[in-house]
Amino acid sequence: MTTPDTMFKRIVDDASRPDPYPLYAELRRTPVARQEDGTYLVSTYHEIVALLHDPRLSSDPHNREDAPPDLSAEAGLAPAFIRMDPPDHDRLRAQTMRLFGPPHNPARVYGMRDELTRISTGLIDGFAVRYDGGERIDIVDEFAYPFPVTVICALMGVPRDDEHLFKEWADALIQTLDPRLDPGLQRQAMTEMGQYMAALIGRHRQDPGDDMLSGMITEGLLPPETLVTTAIMLFIAGHETTVNLITNGMLTLLRRPEVLDRLRREPELMPGAVEELLRYEPPVHMLSPRGALADIEVAGVTIPKGASVVLVLASGNRDPKRFRDPDVFDPAREDNQHFGFGSGIHSCFGAPLARLETQIALTGLIRRLRDPRLVADPPPYRSNPRLRGPEHLFIEHG
Numbered sequence: 062m063t064t065p066d067t068m069f070k071r072i073v074d075d076a077s078r079p080d081p082y083p084l085y086a087e088l089r090r091t092p093v094a095r096q097e098d099g100t101y102l103v104s105t106y107h108e109i110v111a112l113l114h115d116p117r118l119s120s121d122p123h124n125r126e127d128a129p130p131d132l133s134a135e136a137g138l139a140p141a142f143i144r145m146d147p148p149d150h151d152r153l154r155a156q157t158m159r160l161f162g163p164p165h166n167p168a169r170v171y172g173m174r175d176e177l178t179r180i181s182t183g184l185i186d187g188f189a190v191r192y193d194g195g196e197r198i199d200i201v202d203e204f205a206y207p208f209p210v211t212v213i214c215a216l217m218g219v220p221r222d223d224e225h226l227f228k229e230w231a232d233a234l235i236q237t238l239d240p241r242l243d244p245g246l247q248r249q250a251m252t253e254m255g256q257y258m259a260a261l262i263g264r265h266r267q268d269p270g271d272d273m274l275s276g277m278i279t280e281g282l283l284p285p286e287t288l289v290t291t292a293i294m295l296f297i298a299g300h301e302t303t304v305n306l307i308t309n310g311m312l313t314l315l316r317r318p319e320v321l322d323r324l325r326r327e328p329e330l331m332p333g334a335v336e337e338l339l340r341y342e343p344p345v346h347m348l349s350p351r352g353a354l355a356d357i358e359v360a361g362v363t364i365p366k367g368a369s370v371v372l373v374l375a376s377g378n379r380d381p382k383r384f385r386d387p388d389v390f391d392p393a394r395e396d397n398q399h400f401g402f403g404s405g406i407h408s409c410f411g412a413p414l415a416r417l418e419t420q421i422a423l424t425g426l427i428r429r430l431r432d433p434r435l436v437a438d439p440p441p442y443r444s445n446p447r448l449r450g451p452e453h454l455f456i457e458h459g
């Protein structure tokens with residue numbers, strides 16, 4: 062018999078990365094499954110949503126009996142609000158949010174629309190002629206990576222030329238379930254990134270611009286000791302996630318030429334198509350483990366106080382008890398309350414930006430690229446089972 066343990070080992074195995082969904086379907090037979098190591102896996106929609114809104118489930122890793130090393134503290138940095146609970150989380154999130162969106166800064170994201178279109182068009186123009194001439198193009202390296210990274214640099218006031226440093230740090234820091242992970246590398250990345258960000262904050266303090274980091278410094282809303290960590294968190298959270306959503310999006314459309322054609326003819330469907338992508342092929346498959354602050358009963362199972370709980374969002378997104386025909390990609394789907402951006406008090410801070418970027422990116426790509434064809438299906442995937450996406454996506458003129 063396949064136990065939840067062996068099931069999870071199969072899910073995190075690299076061989077399952079191209080299509081983990083049949084394994085999630087098996088996992089959902091045990092909505093709350095205890096692993097040999099004492100971790101609980103939750104894979105069904107209604108149980109995930111209940112737990113995401115349950116204050117007895119903590120995002121602070123110190124509340125887990127198997128707490129991992131605290132890299133921020135070791136690097137002398139304050140914790141980021143993604144790893145905090147109320148009331149501290151709510152206060153810091155609200156203070157940061159003031160600089161990012163309505164009502165205080167409505168233009169921060171939506172005012173970037175023209176700039177986003179300009180950056181996206183520039184990148185596409187950079188490879189379109191080679192594509193027309195029959196050259197193979199890697200959508201990841203030529204577009205899906207540089208686009209959101211250029212945007213987050215502009216938003217945060219990070220010099221684009223320094224981005225290569227961030228790529229290495231971000232790669233090391235993005236948490237994975239990979240047992241081969243080297244904590245020494247992560248420690249070093251956190252320390253170096255902290256030093257870089259502290260120096261950049263110093264420069265913006267002397268000579269502020271109209272970027273978000275300058276706002277965080279000059280408005281004085283955030284406690285000074287949290288500035289470095291908040292900046293690092295925003296930068297990293299805005300990196301790999303959007304890259305994967307754009308790449309997963311192109312892959313999904315290239316596999317469905319009729320949907321691609323429809324979106325070309327009816328671009329007004331793109332916002333709904335992006336929501337469906339966040340359900341059907343989300344970048345974030347599992348959240349970082351949360352800790353039970355008390356015994357919590359869910360689906361007839363008692364999760365004991367101190368246990369680690371992993372919410373498998375991508376499985377909840379395909380739960381037939383919540384979504385009709387969950388394995389069908391339907392760009393016009395209604396009633397699509399997906400977990401692509403999480404849910405509850407920690408739901409994605411950057412969602413308005415990520416949505417806009419992906420809508421602009423996919424609209425621009427499918428409008429410009431005539432008869433695109435996938436070179437390899439499935440494409441090669443990154444190893445990370447939690448933050449899932451192709452490493453490369455080669456296309457050519459079909």
Ligand code: HEM
Binds near residue numbers: 142
């Ligand atoms: C397609 C792109 C993105 C996806 C799929 C995504 C997904 C998510 C998810 C699932 C969470 C919930 C984490 C949890 O509950 O533990 C989250 C939180 C967060 N995201 Fe995103 N994200 C994306 C883009 C961005 C961008 C562009 C930014 C920054 C500008 C950002 C900033 C954050 C922050 C700060 C949090 C923590 C919120 C909190 O703890 O209150 N994200 N994101």
